[in-house]
Amino acid sequence: MKRWFAVLLAVLLLCWPLAAVIADEALTExxxxxxxxxxxxxxxxxxxxxxxxxxxxxxxxxxxxxxPAYLRKQTLQPQPEDYTANGEWLTLDTPEGGQRDFNLNGxxxxxxxxxxxxxxxxxxxxxxERYYRLxxxxxxxxxxxxxxxxxPTAAGYVAAIVMHGKNERIVxxxxxxxxxDRSLMIIDLTTIESP
Amino acid sequence: MRLLPDLxxxxxxxxxxxxxxxxxxxxxxKTPVVADLTLFVPRADLVAELLLEQFRSGPTxxxxxxxxxxxxxxxxxxxxxxxxxxxxSSGPFVRVANGADALPEAExxxxxxxxxxxxxxxxxxxxxPEALRTALQQRLRELQSPLAVxxxxxxxxxxxxxxxxxxxxxxxxxxxxxxxxxxxxxxxxGRALLLAExxxxxxxxxxxxxxxxxxxxxxxxxxxxxxxxxxMSGPGVIATLAEDTVRAEAELLSVLATLGVVLMLVLVxxxxxxxxxxxLPMLAALLAGAAAVDLLFGKMYALTLAFSLTLLGETLxxxxxxxxxxxxxxxxxxxxxxxxxxxxxxxATTLLGCLAMIAPDVPGLNQLGVFTIAGIAAAVATTRWxxxxxxxPDWRPARVIGVGVWMDTLLExxxxxxxxxxxxxxxxxLALVIKAPPVWEDDIAALSPVPRELLRLDQELRNALGAxxxxxxxxxxxxxxxxxxxxxxxxxxxxxxxxQKGLLAGYEAAARYLPSQQIQQQRQAQLxxxxxxxxxxxxxAGGLPFQPDLFNPFLEDIAAAxxxxxxxxxxxxxxxxxxxxxxxxxxxxxGWTALLPLSGVQEPKRLxxxxxxxxxxxxxxLDLRAETxxxxxxxxxxxxxxxxxxxxxxxxxxxxxxxxxxGVIATLTPVAVALIFTVAALLSLGERLSLFHLVSLLxxxxxxxxxxxxxxRPGADPAQRRRTLHALLVCCGSALTVFGMLATSELPAxxxxxxxxxxxxxASFSVALVMARTPSQ
Numbered sequence: 001m002k003r004w005f006a007v008l009l010a011v012l013l014l015c016w017p018l019a020a021v022i023a024d025e026a027l028t029e030x031x032x033x034x035x036x037x038x039x040x041x042x043x044x045x046x047x048x049x050x051x052x053x054x055x056x057x058x059x060x061x062x063x064x065x066x067x068p069a070y071l072r073k074q075t076l077q078p079q080p081e082d083y084t085a086n087g088e089w090l091t092l093d094t095p096e097g098g099q100r101d102f103n104l105n106g107x108x109x110x111x112x113x114x115x116x117x118x119x120x121x122x123x124x125x126x127x128x129e130r131y132y133r134l135x136x137x138x139x140x141x142x143x144x145x146x147x148x149x150x151x152p153t154a155a156g157y158v159a160a161i162v163m164h165g166k167n168e169r170i171v172x173x174x175x176x177x178x179x180x181d182r183s184l185m186i187i188d189l190t191t192i193e194s195p
Numbered sequence: 196m197r198l199l200p201d202l203x204x205x206x207x208x209x210x211x212x213x214x215x216x217x218x219x220x221x222x223x224x225k226t227p228v229v230a231d232l233t234l235f236v237p238r239a240d241l242v243a244e245l246l247l248e249q250f251r252s253g254p255t256x257x258x259x260x261x262x263x264x265x266x267x268x269x270x271x272x273x274x275x276x277x278x279x280x281x282x283x284s285s286g287p288f289v290r291v292a293n294g295a296d297a298l299p300e301a302e303x304x305x306x307x308x309x310x311x312x313x314x315x316x317x318x319x320x321x322x323x324p325e326a327l328r329t330a331l332q333q334r335l336r337e338l339q340s341p342l343a344v345x346x347x348x349x350x351x352x353x354x355x356x357x358x359x360x361x362x363x364x365x366x367x368x369x370x371x372x373x374x375x376x377x378x379x380x381x382x383x384x385g386r387a388l389l390l391a392e393x394x395x396x397x398x399x400x401x402x403x404x405x406x407x408x409x410x411x412x413x414x415x416x417x418x419x420x421x422x423x424x425x426x427m428s429g430p431g432v433i434a435t436l437a438e439d440t441v442r443a444e445a446e447l448l449s450v451l452a453t454l455g456v457v458l459m460l461v462l463v464x465x466x467x468x469x470x471x472x473x474x475l476p477m478l479a480a481l482l483a484g485a486a487a488v489d490l491l492f493g494k495m496y497a498l499t500l501a502f503s504l505t506l507l508g509e510t511l512x513x514x515x516x517x518x519x520x521x522x523x524x525x526x527x528x529x530x531x532x533x534x535x536x537x538x539x540x541x542x543a544t545t546l547l548g549c550l551a552m553i554a555p556d557v558p559g560l561n562q563l564g565v566f567t568i569a570g571i572a573a574a575v576a577t578t579r580w581x582x583x584x585x586x587x588p589d590w591r592p593a594r595v596i597g598v599g600v601w602m603d604t605l606l607e608x609x610x611x612x613x614x615x616x617x618x619x620x621x622x623x624x625l626a627l628v629i630k631a632p633p634v635w636e637d638d639i640a641a642l643s644p645v646p647r648e649l650l651r652l653d654q655e656l657r658n659a660l661g662a663x664x665x666x667x668x669x670x671x672x673x674x675x676x677x678x679x680x681x682x683x684x685x686x687x688x689x690x691x692x693x694x695q696k697g698l699l700a701g702y703e704a705a706a707r708y709l710p711s712q713q714i715q716q717q718r719q720a721q722l723x724x725x726x727x728x729x730x731x732x733x734x735x736a737g738g739l740p741f742q743p744d745l746f747n748p749f750l751e752d753i754a755a756a757x758x759x760x761x762x763x764x765x766x767x768x769x770x771x772x773x774x775x776x777x778x779x780x781x782x783x784x785x786g787w788t789a790l791l792p793l794s795g796v797q798e799p800k801r802l803x804x805x806x807x808x809x810x811x812x813x814x815x816x817l818d819l820r821a822e823t824x825x826x827x828x829x830x831x832x833x834x835x836x837x838x839x840x841x842x843x844x845x846x847x848x849x850x851x852x853x854x855x856x857x858g859v860i861a862t863l864t865p866v867a868v869a870l871i872f873t874v875a876a877l878l879s880l881g882e883r884l885s886l887f888h889l890v891s892l893l894x895x896x897x898x899x900x901x902x903x904x905x906x907x908r909p910g911a912d913p914a915q916r917r918r919t920l921h922a923l924l925v926c927c928g929s930a931l932t933v934f935g936m937l938a939t940s941e942l943p944a945x946x947x948x949x950x951x952x953x954x955x956x957x958a959s960f961s962v963a964l965v966m967a968r969t970p971s972q
Contacts, residue, residue: 048338048343050338050347051742052338052347052350052351052741052745053338053741054740055740057335057338057339073341075339078336079336079339081339094340096333157345158344175344177344181347
């Protein structure tokens with residue numbers, strides 16, 4: 001047993017840098033396929049598990065994306081809400097608050113949350129790395145990307161965002177909060193335009 | 196042994212003069228110079244005083260507006276952040292903001308702690324089972340939003356959303372400038388903007404200067420090699436800059452004017468000694484005038500300093516009269532004795548003209564009057580008594596006064612021309628009265644000694660920052676803060692209804708952020724008891740997925756709020772909240788003042804007429820534009836009135852001096868015609884007449900009377916008349932040099948004085964030359 005263990009350890013140690021290189025190449029590959037997507041439309045189902053609530057909170061709606069900087073999250077159930085990030089601007093449209101525009105330059109604390117999905121879908125690794133520490137696992141055909149916020153304020157609200165994907169499609173986004181609350185968004189592609 | 200008494204007699208006057216000069220110099224060494232416009236506002240006007248208090252020490256006077264321009268947007272934002280860091284660690288500021296931070300966490304906690312007393316939405320209907328259920332459903336919906344990660348921390352203790360209501364009110368208060376790269380920027384992005392509030396009040400020039408220096412020093416560090424440029428404005432900055440500008444410009448111009456006059460005198464008399472002796476009366480005038488102002492007022496207004504330049508011109512005339520009238524075979528004392536009646540009368544008329552300026556209720560005009568009276572008196576006395584003591588008895592200027600044919604030609608009587616000029620004067624007067632009555636300057640900014648460019652920068656920064664620019668506002672005075680707040684609440688309720696009618700767009704009030712203790716206690720009384728609230732909350736939460744004991748902090752906080760002491764203004768001191776409130780509610784000389792700045796007022800008159808009456812304090816509607824225009828018109832009316840008095844006194848003095856109405860008319864007609872021409876010339880140049888023009892006209896009157904008196908001196912032989920002409924030519928030339936110099940100034944005040952007096956001097960001289968003749972016996 002002991003010898004087996006030693007061999008295994010040796011193999012692991014030898015392969016460690018190799019694995020990192022392979023992961024790095026795979027991330028670049030995934031980013032390239034994501035960047036090739038021109039536009040897409042999808043349905044989502046989000047399940048929030050909160051300590052304050054006895055049961056999870058479920059919302060459903062649609063996602064729209066257009067390369068390189070347009071992302072819209074339209075919640076339909078249980079109550080309509082609309083969030084659109086377009087370039088430097090974030091537009092909120094809620095039944096109570098009406099429509100409000102925010103310039104993302106003026107609200108640096110909002111930016112990481114917008115970029116988590118938008119920059120990933122755009123395959124913009126440089127932008128992601130400005131706000132997050134990136135950990136990639138898997139292969140281009142079935143990958144997991146874990147984003148950990150670099151900014152302490154953002155880290156106070158979000159511990160990590162974990163994305164699963166298959167090639168140029170993001171399949172799910174899981175948000176983990178420091179207090180244990182979390183939400184899981186499952187994305188169901190309806191149309192996609194890519195070469 | 197007889198030498199000493201001889202020396203004593205000879206040098207007694209010079210010694211006394213020297214002593215007096217040193218004494219005056221000692222007095223004015225420490226005279227503070229203040230750029231305080233309010234000195235020119237008539238007192239004993241309650242509304243005006245309220246306004247002045249705002250101008251002098253109101254919280255808005257503590258604001259320094261800062262703009263950063265040049266380089267790139269990224270550079271401007273970075274310098275803005277570094278500048279804030281630098282300034283926050285330095286002493287002179289209560290607050291420095293560039294928009295980068297929202298409410299600090301500590302202050303958010305303060306708001307949170309007092310939410311049930313401060314929130315406008317708290318009332319009995321807020322805690323019924325139905326209302327609670329609606330609130331809980333609302334909170335549940337908010338949890339679905341991506342923003343819930345930030346907002347959910349308030350939920351257990353605040354399910355009715357009072358903190359959000361408070362924050363909304365807090366943020367909605369002022370128009371916040373647009374942000375770029377996280378800091379405030381002007382709408383076009385050209386300037387990064389900051390706002391600093393000084394500890395020192397606006398009128399505390401030393402404190403303001405310290406703050407301005409601190410900003411400059413911090414900027415020097417923060418700029419860090421970029422090409423970003425600093426712009427500053429605000430009442431304190433303007434005041435210090437105004438002082439600097441007036442000082443610098445007055446100094447420069449007086450040096451230039453002195454050089455010019457010295458050059459002219461050297462050319463005329465060809466003697467340096469003459470010029471030195473001739474400068475003594477002027478020196479005496481400046482020292483005596485400044486010392487008198489210091490002794491009577493304790494400080495000197497920057498504008499008095501500017502006006503003191505005008506003394507330069509007038510005081511040079513006295514020694515000139517002496518120099519030009521010197522002739523062989525006559526000792527200095529005798530020449531002076533011959534001139535003395537006329538010179539005395541000249542001085543007396545000027546003194547009386549200035550006496551009219553002294554009014555108990557306008558300190559600024561008072562200063563001008565006192566300065567001139569003391570100065571003229573000193574100059575005349577110096578000429579009469581010091582000069583003969585210093586000059587050898589047979590002294591004459593190096594160059595003998597030229598006697599040319601041209602002089603006789605000039606002095607030839609020309610009755611027809613005189614009649615024509617007189618008729619022209621009448622016609623112009625008629626035209627002025629009928630066709631083009633004077634355009635008065637009622638913009639208070641025109642009285643300010645501040646360059647217009649700076650005022651424009653101030654307006655730009657103010658607009659961009661949305662800093663409280665008080666155009667229309669309601670002011671409430673009350674004996675204490677609580678009463679002022681209660682009165683504000685009455686007015687605010689009335690304003691709400693007016694706002695619904697569309698009469699105004701909105702308003703600010705301290706009571707919006709900090710309700711009166713009365714209201715807070717009413718709210719406390721309406722908070723439900725714990726058991727009842729717990730039961731109602733349980734019913735409201737029925738069927739909703741919240742955890743059973745989630746809202747225990749809410750029950751505890753309500754119970755605590757029922758007995759908490761009300762929040763008072765002093766509890767919020769030294770916080771951002773306190774600063775916002777302090778601008779709108781503050782103690783003053785007469786109890787407390789609450790301000791309610793209004794925006795988007797449609798019909799000021801209608802709004803002002805409907806103001807609710809007050810039982811305990813006073814409520815004023817102030818339209819600042821209208822009020823300041825009214826004040827400016829007030830200054831002008833006062834000055835006009837003084838001018839009239841001055842004329843009456845001068846006429847009286849001449850009559851007493853000459854004892855003959857024909858002489859009075861002969862002296863005054865040229866002056867009157869000259870004044871008419873001067874005013875017509877000013878108006879045709881497009882000048883709007885202000886206080887400065889009026890005071891300058893008084894000076895022209897004084898100088899013109901001198902010319903008239905000298906030209907119509909009784910009992911003068913032709914040689915004497917030529918010498919008089921020479922003297923007056925020199926006087927006119929030196930006045931023109933000094934005031935022509937002033938007319939080139941950038942400062943509105945100096946320009947007005949220079950333009951008026953130089954034109955007036957030329958007109959007075961030419962008209963007097965043509966019209967004034969010794970009345971035939």
